[in-house]
Amino acid sequence: MIFKIINTLKVAFNCFWETHFKTHLILLEIEPTNFCNVNCVACPNDQLKRKKGYMDLDLFKKIVDETAPYTLEYALDMMGEPTLHKDLIAMIKHVKLKGGKVALYTNLNFEDLDLSEQLVDIKTDRLIVNILETDTIPYQKTIRNGNFDIVLNNLHKIKKIIFC
Numbered sequence: 001m002i003f004k005i006i007n008t009l010k011v012a013f014n015c016f017w018e019t020h021f022k023t024h025l026i027l028l029e030i031e032p033t034n035f036c037n038v039n040c041v042a043c044p045n046d047q048l049k050r051k052k053g054y055m056d057l058d059l060f061k062k063i064v065d066e067t068a069p070y071t072l073e074y075a076l077d078m079m080g081e082p083t084l085h086k087d088l089i090a091m092i093k094h095v096k097l098k099g100g101k102v103a104l105y106t107n108l109n110f111e112d113l114d115l116s117e118q119l120v121d122i123k124t125d126r127l128i129v130n131i132l133e134t135d136t137i138p139y140q141k142t143i144r145n146g147n148f149d150i151v152l153n154n155l156h157k158i159k160k161i162i163f164c
């Protein structure tokens with residue numbers, strides 16, 4: 001923890017007092033997959049030239065192990081839908097085991113009945129939901145292949161698990 005505090009202070013000094021301390025990343029964005037189950041109108045995902053795939057769990061753990069002494073938060077996002085990764089829960093658990101916080105970016109278009117419960121159970125620190133619209137018709141136009149009802153159901157379920 002002491003390394004995290006010192007590193008964060010150095011980052012703050014560099015930002016506000018223009019010092020030049022050597023620092024480590026305090027926030028690390030990791031892309032568990034660049035596959036996505038929807039097609040948002042403004043997203044360049046379908047124009048990606050690089051190969052599509054899923055990050056290997058061991059590689060993910062290696063990255064976390066090497067950065068955990070300094071990194072405060074791991075954002076699971078980028079050009080894909082993290083909940084499609086079969087090892088997502090194991091990834092989040094590993095970050096928590098190493099003392100990091102997790103921000104999960106998701107479109108919440110999953111029908112896995114247990115996933116919402118698991119995400120709450122393992123204490124995912126932040127869940128950032130990409131909804132973009134607040135009604136079915138515009139939602140379907142903006143998030144093509146998305147299902148507004150599934151998103152709402154998952155949101156209700158998560159709220160119920162947290163507050164009931």
Ligand code: SF4
Pocket residue numbers: 036037038039040043044045078079080081106107130
């Ligand atoms: S959910 Fe995210 S990755 Fe998927 S199409 Fe929309 S913006 Fe792109």
